[in-house]
């Protein structure tokens with residue numbers, strides 16, 4: 037292909053769609069409370085992407101409260117200031133904080149969680165702070181973050197805070213950034229994943245995608261979420277009811293695949309730049325739009341799936357479409373995971389390595405065809421379990437899922453009562469039916 041026709045339309049569309057997906061996410065709103073210098077900014081810059089505390093735009097909400105946000109990043113931070121000042125000002129800060137939380141309840145600006153930061157090294161909490169935390173805890177989930185936590189004293193401080201029964205969600209020891217003690221001794225960062233995991237347990241479900249997007253400490257969680265979403269997307273889009281299309285119309289698959297890849301990128305929430313995206317897309321046939329990718333699917337990808345390539349003039353069934361799409365989607369998740377991990381560790385992955393990785397992963401999956409575990413999982417979601425072998429780990433997974441769904445421990449008392457009544461009703465009905473059946477005979 038001539039260089040001049042390399043029009044990048046597919047890459048542009050992917051980037052555009054990714055941003056659209058992110059814009060659709062209701063943002064997660066986090067409030068930071070704590071005296072100046074405890075490490076609020078260091079904390080948020082370590083757990084959330086984009087160095088928000090430095091690069092975000094701050095808008096005053098009240099005299100002592102600033103809202104920090106950045107376009108295209110689905111989080112708003114509310115940063116308090118002035119808590120260390122004299123009593124009368126402290127009083128004002130607290131009032132502003134509580135008023136803002138109360139006023140925004142049920143609205144888009146609702147505060148979902150408060151990180152109340154205390155310096156672990158100071159090892160003390162004032163009576164007025166105890167009261168304030170208790171008041172906050174009545175309005176919103178509060179996590180007490182012990183910043184700059186070092187060793188046993190910080191652990192002890194945590195236990196001490198815990199037994200104060202402040203009505204909070206939890207207390208976490210954090211070292212947000214490595215902390216140098218001597219030239220040769222540095223305390224590594226810690227506690228960030230624990231804080232994020234705890235945060236996930238308290239924020240409403242509708243902002244969990246935004247939180248997955250913005251957090252940068254738990255990459256495995258991003259990957260898991262992306263895989264889960266992709267599995268569901270493929271199962272519903274390319275499953276039963278997918279009208280088979282002729283090979284020549286493989287371009288029809290492309291818009292759905294672009295949507296999938298954009299949504300995966302949005303869930304990951306990492307800045308995938310144009311170069312990286314171009315490299316990844318070029319692996320699957322080029323960057324000049326749907327036609328090209330569609331042609332690539334028919335001439336190269338389908339050939340690799342066992343049993344499919346040999347059907348001359350055949351059609352693409354739902355199964356085949358889902359095999360190709362899964363190969364694209366899951367390989368993409370794997371590549372993004374590797375990229376994110378390498379970014380986290382300050383390393384780089386070369387474009388050549390990326391290309392090779394994506395190519396190998398896709399081919400591997402296509403060659404496995406229906407035997408690929410992700411495909412089996414998708415088919416299981418569609419209720420097709422007959423082809424699973426008894427020792428298949430996916431079968432065990434399904435059984436485990438079913439168990440969790442009906443786990444009686446998870447059902448409340450009232451529901452249990454209702455369920456019992458329902459079951460009794462069914463039993464009576466079926467017994468009546470049974471006697472009728474017998475009579476009929």
Ligand SMILES: Nc1nc2c(ncn2[C@@H]2O[C@H](COP(=O)(O)OP(=O)(O)OP(=O)(O)O)[C@@H](O)[C@H]2O)c(=O)[nH]1
Nearest residue numbers: 071072073074075076077078184211212213214215
């Ligand atoms: N090494 C290390 N330094 C930290 C950590 N947390 C805070 N610091 C240091 O403590 C100082 C204050 O941290 P900030 O994050 O600016 O504190 P802040 O709460 O945002 O302060 P204000 O914005 O002034 O209210 C900085 O010099 C940081 O480098 C940490 O986890 N590790």
Ligand SMILES: [Mg+2]
Nearest residue numbers: 076077078089
């Ligand atoms: Mg700050």
